[in-house]
Amino acid sequence: MSFSSAVVFLWLASSRNRLRLQLQRLRRPRYLVGALVGLGYIYSIFLRRLEFGGALSNVPPGVRLFAELSLVFSALVTVFSAWALGPDRPSLTFTESEVVQLFPAPVTRTSLLHYKLARGVLGAAMGALFASLFVGRLVSHAPGLFFLGAFLSLGTLYLHATAASFMRTRWAETWGTRGLVARWLALGCVLAAVGLAAYAALDAHPFPRTLSVPGVLRNWVQAVVASPGLSAVLWPARLLVAPALAQDSSAFLSVVPPVLGLALAHYVWVRLAEVPFEESAVTQAETRTRERAQRASGGVAKGRAVSSRKAPFRLSARGRPEVALIWKNLITRRRMAGGVASVLASLLLGCAIVAMMGESRFFTDTRRVLGPLGVSLAAMMAVVGPSVFRMDLRMDLPKLDLLRALPLAGWQVVGAELAASALMVGLLQLGLLTVGLLSGPGAEDPWLMTWWWPGGVALALLLPSMSLAGLFVQNAAVVLFPAWVPADRTGSARGIEALGQRLLTLMGSLVVSLVGLLPAALAGAVVGFPLWSSLDVWALPLGAAAASAVLAGEVVLGVLLLGRAFEHLDVSEDRPE
Amino acid sequence: MDFVLRVAGLEKRYGAVNAVQGLTFAVAPGEVLGLVGPNGAGKTSTLRCLAGILPPTSGRVVVAGYDLAKDAVDAKRELAFLPDEPRFFDYLTVWEHLNFTARLYGVEDWEERGKALLEEMELTGKEKALPGELSRGMKQKLSIACGFLHSPKLILLDEPLTGLDPIGIRRMKASLRRRAEEGAALVLSSHLLPLVEELCHRLLVIAGGRAMALGSLEAIRSRLSGPEGESASLEDLFVRITSGAGTEKPPP
Incomplete structure (x- = not known):
């Protein structure tokens, strides 16, 4: 059995067993009642609102603009975080079970990388599903297209974060502090450019003196983001979220090729930038397992502050024991x-x-x-x-x-x-x-x-x-x-x-x-x-x-x-x- | 004879599973009873029932003359339960755990006793440490120190050597032996057969929740039929009894 088929078997068998376990639990009345109430709650909160057809016309244009800009800024923040935040180590995370079962298995590092990328892409699909439930109806007529577009965007962002973590690890190992300084210099330049573009846009389009006329704020925001500098800053993110925002199939087909190309380029980048990730994965898996075990036993997870304050009063050995x-x-x-x-x-x-x-x-x-x-x-x-x-x-x-x-x-x-x-x-x-x-x-x-x-x-x-x-x-x-x-x-x-x-x-x-x-x-x-x-x-x-x-x-x-x-x-x- | 622990017809069921079935035995002061059996035999369930943690489905447990069902508080005051996985309150330090235990059991000279126990368990200097700052072995030692603080008449131990280093194991064995010499009754569950053989005066072998053999090692050995019965090691006996090879009948 090849590694890929073993992985497929692992996922299918795990999903099937989890489902079987949940169905078995439903034999107990309390779980059955709980499931019915839970399903009713999910339906009333999320699914009932999935009225994509016609819902868009009821959404105010300002809300739609806000939703679109949220997606664009989320993409930009994700990219910035990948380069600026966190330690310089591979971002691939494995569970303790994966470390124990897969790392000693006769599989190549590339296979492990593909396994993890596949998990990440599945995660992107789940993220796209939730995005469709929560914001899809605000920005799109077509839930299927929104899901596909969001899936492509999130998958590409995942690949970008992975590649960035590989690059940072490589630079840290090769150049040490000099690499860190160079990275932050580059980030500083980017931030300065963004700041200048924002300044120029606000200078050209000052904040309206009065907001009492409907649509003034929306028009101002549209004018600001359409200014040459900011529009250039936002262009990559807009390109990335364009498929999700497409209103029909023809629009979707016209904007999806560049994003597909971007995703493919990112995959190639990940492969070229690949660095050893085993040591970091083992350390992170052990840390997470330890913290989970501590939490499960009612303990305090690492990172949670425990002060050493004194006892409120001296407890004598005499007296009522429940004190x-x-x-x-x-x-x-x-x-x-x-x-x-x-x-x-x-x-x-x-x-x-x-x-x-x-x-x-x-x-x-x-x-x-x-x-x-x-x-x-x-x-x-x-x-x-x-x-x-x-x-x-x-x-x-x-x-x-x-x-x-x-x-x-x-x-x-x-x-x-x-x-x-x-x-x-x-x-x-x-x-x-x-x-x-x-x-x-x-x-x-x-x-x-x-x-x-x-x-x-x-x-x-x-x-x-x-x-x-x-x-x-x-x-x-x-x-x-x-x-x-x-x-x-x-x-x-x-x-x-x-x-x-x-x-x-x-x-x-x-x-x-x-x-x-x-x-x-x-x-x-x-x-x-x-x-x-x-x-x-x-x-x-x-x-x-x-x-x-x-x-x-x-x-x-x-x-x-x-x-x-x-x-x-x-x-x-x-x-x- | 005054037994510290008397158990009669103890049963524990989890839904349709009979974890413990009709256990009857007694432990005298100064005696160490070894509880052995394969995984899932019902050892931990038995110990939890004896400690008053799990309510037995049926049967009677008497600790130092107190019926655990009727006089649970008095019975618990006379015993200590040391689980295989020690549990602590996360925000109490080592010393505060001893203070807490002292108040619960009314140990007025707890500070002297506590110092001596920490010394014995090599925890001196760790008084202000929180449980999360202790290693697995240190937690085990703290559990033992808290358990011994009120000089219990009955000590229930579930895999007491887990996590201890060789020196800790040696000290632990000496400590248990001393408690027994001072008159405490010990019930010790362990998979480490050499430990059981070394420390225990009598053995209770259980499998599938039932008592398969009860008595001293020599008595069990002599009761066993078979060509090598007389010279069999505890490991041999354990395998024979729990796999049904022996002809030992459950005690009445």
Whole structure:
């Protein structure tokens, strides 16, 4: 069997087995339902919109121009990146399996190169398919022609990137730093030429003073890109994307020969520029495999920063054992993402700088913004917070063996896992509310002034409980439906059925959250309304306190029940020994 | 006799697959039981059930007098499970892992014990390292250090020598022997038959989830029929038993 036929066999057999596996999974009702929901989603989002015939006439010319220029600039950026970005090494990437199976096989380097080029061209076909789905209808009447044109363009760009990486490797090996300097000098010249052309075009066609007349902006853009200098810069990219933009077969046939010639020339270039790529491929494959393994085990991939911040408090050996889990998760929060804290600190610093810039007007205006902003963000955190703060069972469930071996009851594990996220979200909300309330409502409206403090106190009582309930629902989904919810960050399950399952889980979580809020709302109303006549707006915090207590009670009950589910959780159905 | 571990009729099913079928055995303090069997025999499933990680389909597991189904927390406090692939929390350092374990098990003198264990496992100087910064062997040693910190009465080990260098293997064997001498019961699963032969007082050979032989090497050897039964090595016995060549009957 020749190498090419072995490769064809490999691809066909792999595709067939993958399909068979997916069909086998559909025997399980949850996968079947998931597949139906996923297919429905894909149809409603993408396929239903594929009304190429007649759709073009409805698209505004400005949008079409934007889509065309996007394709042109994408091609130019790809070419520039190939020469400017990344290390000087062959861009051919092989998986660990390919390295182990193909590199020691009795095949030539050229065969391996062709194998990889074929994979790249297949990738270009997939890219063209997605481009047809997303932007095809904006720029073309003929989806088939758009696909063919996009395929040719992407394939040529792939060959260009490969050839560029070979050339860069060759120069780096032959000339070292001198090669690097020469390359950047050439790139600098090209950039300078592009800059001059852009300057000349803008000088000849200044930005319109008013944009109120329809079409002014579009006409200006068309005039700028049609100016001699820029038109020369854009010409190669325009040539490349011309087949994709062809509106009919005759136009397509007239513009496709130069692109075919360009693709052929690039293939010849790749063959002539070919350099040894095995060493680089092996190193990259090993790195990727290591990172994937780390991610799969819930680990931290290389390149992701892990700070060495200190623990939030000293953990004594005495006391309730589940506190150790809270301590662990708080450390995780501090070390995995100073990101949120940094953003908040930057915001506060920015506000402080603006406030201290001298004019009292700034200070007044800042206060006007800060108040509503703080309260809005705190309220928003009740919805967003449970998805952002994930140092709980969602993060730890891939280490189920470790958790299950701990000398803790199920409810202790579930409660402690929830606690750290709930603490962080709750404290953040209270901090935002404090800043917001102290800054004031930002308007002198009497009604707003009356409600500001009672409403703020009510939110302070209610929002942390709502976040806790949201966190509980998301953690419950992981424990109750481990096969549906990807607990780890890798999102191991893939495919249409997995997409459908996630959609169902998301909808289910929303429904459960809303249902859980009903008793709390009822309790709030039962307490708040009778007190309204005597306490007026200050009945609101009392109602909120009652609602919050009911929510907290629901979560406590849920933790006890979920703890039992956790103790009986058996993921072995989907993860056999 | 007071056994640290008593297992009766342990079964574990994954859907239609019977991974463990009717295992019954006990392990006394100071005893090392070797769990051997071919790939897919059910060794890891058995150990996970004994550690309280997987709920058994049926059967009873009693650890240091605590029923694992009824008093899971008390039972788990008396055992340590050291898996073949150590798992850690990515953002805790080596020293913080020991601190974490100390709080879970209430080990008040954990700092002295921790230092001694890190010394024993040649991890001194790595206290501030995160798990991602450790080699495979170092992770294995950290797993062992965390497992030994609370002086468990029952130690369950799944391929404990994986990833260790020759010096690490020698230290590990000495360490396990010492724990057994101090009264801990050990259940050790390994494909390394010389290790099993060297360390274990008794063997439990399983295949297809069933117990094929249980007893000391000499007892199993003497019970085996055949012309070379008396002088057979553990490897010979293993092959005979697991391929059905021996006449050994499953223990009652």
